[in-house]
Amino acid sequence: MTAHDDPILAPLPKEVPLANAPLVRVIAQVRFPLVVAIERRDFIAPFQEAIRAKYPVLRQEFAQPVVMNMSGLASGQGQTAWRFLDVTGAWRVTLTADFLALETTSYKSRSDFLDRFRQLIVALDTHVEPKVMDRLGVRYIDRIQ
Numbered sequence: 001m002t003a004h005d006d007p008i009l010a011p012l013p014k015e016v017p018l019a020n021a022p023l024v025r026v027i028a029q030v031r032f033p034l035v036v037a038i039e040r041r042d043f044i045a046p047f048q049e050a051i052r053a054k055y056p057v058l059r060q061e062f063a064q065p066v067v068m069n070m071s072g073l074a075s076g077q078g079q080t081a082w083r084f085l086d087v088t089g090a091w092r093v094t095l096t097a098d099f100l101a102l103e104t105t106s107y108k109s110r111s112d113f114l115d116r117f118r119q120l121i122v123a124l125d126t127h128v129e130p131k132v133m134d135r136l137g138v139r140y141i142d143r144i145q
Contacts, residue, residue: 028103
């Protein structure tokens with residue numbers, strides 16, 4: 001397989017801006033093995049400082065999953081989610097013990113979005129230092145009425 005055939009190594013295709021794109025949300029996520037220390041405020045503080053100029057609003061959320069099975073309801077392991085938002089609320093960064101995500105409802109271009117995501121990955125690598133990346137994905141959500 002040549003670099004041209006490999007979507008990871010191949011150059012990016014030309015961007016084609018759409019005047020009336022039906023995008024309502026764009027999300028990129030990188031998953032990594034559990035880093036339990038992310039649950040602690042003092043551990044994520046340097047990460048916050050690295051991204052605070054663009055995402056100054058921080059909200060700590062706690063997710064408690066509930067699983068329904070044949071035996072009834074069971075609760076799973078809870079997890080802290082750190083949500084960093086820009087001042088408009090259109091851009092949101094989520095950091096949990098096993099993933100980092102960037103999402104927006106104000107998508108302008110692929111280059112802008114990927115540049116923002118790249119900056120977050122650098123901050124993650126510098127301050128959280130996950131040793132392995134399990135999965136990397138981008139999702140475009142369209143709404144056509």
